[in-house]
Amino acid sequence: MCPHGRCRQPMCRNNLPAVTERSDVKGRSVMERLSRFVSFYEDELSGGLLLAVSGGSDSLALLHSFAGLPDAIKPAFRVATVDHGLRPEARAEAAMVGDVCKRLGLHHDILTLAWDDAASVSQAQARRARYAALAAHARAHGLTAIATGHTYDDQLETVFIREGAGSGLYGLAGMADVAAIPVWPEGYDLSLVRPLLTLWRNDLRDFLKGVGAEWVEDPSNTNTAFERVRVRNLLRDNPDEVKRLEGVLGHAISQRISDADQMTDWAARHVNFLIGGAAEFDVPAFLKLEPALRLRFLMALLTAVGGKEALPRQEKAEALIDLPGCEAGRTLHGCRLQVRDGVCLVAPEPVPLADVLKLEPQSSDVWKGRTLLTRTDNCAGRSLIASWETREVPRSLDRGSLPRYDIRHSLPVILNDAGEVTEVPHLEDGASVCPRDLSQARFYKLLQFKAQFFATESRQRESFS
Incomplete structure (x- = not known):
């Protein structure tokens, strides 16, 4: 969803047709495909999901399909809509999603972004702020994944655009079913999942018709000033090109999954x-x-x-x-x-000696994108966190048992008001700040390419034409 005013208009499809046999068939296909996705990635979804729903057809199909899952396989989830704070109509669109959730008995929240100068906000800045807000909200509610409504159309368009930009095999593998959140460190311990990636947008819209749902139409989807719209138009009128892209995508995904599996196994033995x-x-x-x-x-x-x-x-x-x-x-x-x-x-x-993090009681923060620091005490005042670097070794530590300098220099330490090291949380039991290194988990998440469901379903794709 484009966050700027030129890209949205109020809801459409106020006069929905009656459910037809075609939409009923499409609806069953959507639900069957989602059920297989949820079962395939049961472990990845077991920590609960935050569904990112804008009000467009793709994300509303995500919402309605998850709401319709059988209780036996339905993961815990809640819904959030991001109001980027850039368009006056965005609040009404978010409220519409809230009304849908209320009818379905689902938890829904509106996340509103604030800007010093909204007119200067780029799409990249809005995208990053959106994911950061979703990540913080998911974590606040104990959820471990964010789900988006990316479709098969989006996948093919992405591959076409990357191919034109000269991307290599890894880029031509497109989007994964499960990936790292594209913001860091806000995205630690969270995954991004794309449950609808094997489904065409038109099938999702037929599914929405079948459940009597309305959605918000996005005028930017027909604005040929955007590259993705031009690509979408080209692919819609060129089935031979679609078939060619599917071949490129299938080969690239197979190779990337193989490479990722090989490297994950290699790293476990050699890193x-x-x-x-x-x-x-x-x-x-x-x-x-x-x-x-x-x-x-x-x-x-x-x-x-x-x-x-x-x-x-x-x-x-x-x-x-x-x-x-x-x-x-x-x-x-x-x-x-x-x-x-x-x-x-x-x-x-x-790290420069002057870089200092101030950590409040009963709070957490990520130090330099590597280590989650959690302060567990209730003492008044902030803990001053800095990098050890060339600072003195505290008397409480045995100098003979310290890690070598090129490893220990970057460890976070706690300073007193005089700037002296009082604690090295990594090396002391019972420190007032508890450290958890994030590098290993992040490395494996970046190395992996979880697209096995997409690869399997694509090989078995049914034709609904």
């Missing part, structure tokens, strides 16, 4: 995660991998250890796949790589 989110891996084993696999491995590892939101630029990562110059040390994407005795250490780069 060791260390205190504070650093990692080390076996260099001889790494250099035996195909260059493309080394590249994907490095991109995921550097992003996780560096605590970054986005992957490094591919050309910069490619320059390191043979680890040139790493005996002396190389830096990239917030990390320092050092090869010694056949092992490559990937550790966070130094």
Whole structure:
């Protein structure tokens, strides 16, 4: 959904036709496909879902289909609509979704974004703020995944656009069924799921007709100023191109799933995660991998250890796949790589001594994108968190048992008002701040490509023409 005023108009389809045999057949197909998705990814959905519903046909189909699941397989979920605060009509659209949820007996919340200068907000900024708000809301309600209404149309359009931009095989694999939330660190411990990715938009609209549902029509879907609209029009009138894209997509998905499975298994045997989110891996084993696999491995590892939101630029990562110059040390994407005795250490780069996080009692925050810090005490005042770096070792610690400096320098420490280290939470039991490193879990989530359901269903796709 485009958040700007030019892209939305009030609800349409006020005079819905009676349920037809065609819409009933489509409805059964939608529900059967969703039921298989929920069963296939039972573990990933077991922590509960936040359905992101805008009021358009795709997300409303997501809402109605989840509401119609049998209780025996229905995961816990609630619904949220994001009002980007950029269009006056957005509130009414969100309220419409709320009315639907009330009729269905579902929990619904409106998340309103605020901007200092709404006129200058880009679509990328609005998208990031939307996912950050959804992530915070999901976490506040104890949910572990956010579901969106991406469709098969969206998948093919994405592949076409990426192909035109010169994307490689990994990009041509399109969107996964289950992926990392595209914001960090707000998205820690959360997944993004796309339950409708194997379904055409027209089938979802037929399904909505069958349940008597209304949706909001988006004028931007017919505005040819947008590349995606031009691509959508081209594919709608070109079944041969659709068939060709499906072949490209099928090949790319199969290869990427295979590569991801291979690398996940390889990493489990050859990568060791260390205190504070650093990692080390076996260099001889790494250099035996195909260059493309080394590249994907490095991109995921550097992003996780560096605590970054986005992957490094591919050309910069490619320059390191043979680890040139790493005996002396190389830096990239917030990390320092050092090869010694056949092992490559990937550790966070130094943090300026002046960088300080103030942590309130009974609160949590993510330090440098790597470590979740939770303060469990009720003492008054804020805890001052900084990176250890060159600060003194507190007297409470045994100097002889400390990790080596290139690992421990980036550990978060607690300072007193004089700027002296009083606690190193990673190394002390009973510290007032409890640390949990996020790098390992994030690395594996970035490395994986969970599209097995899409691949299976695509091979068995039924024709509804």
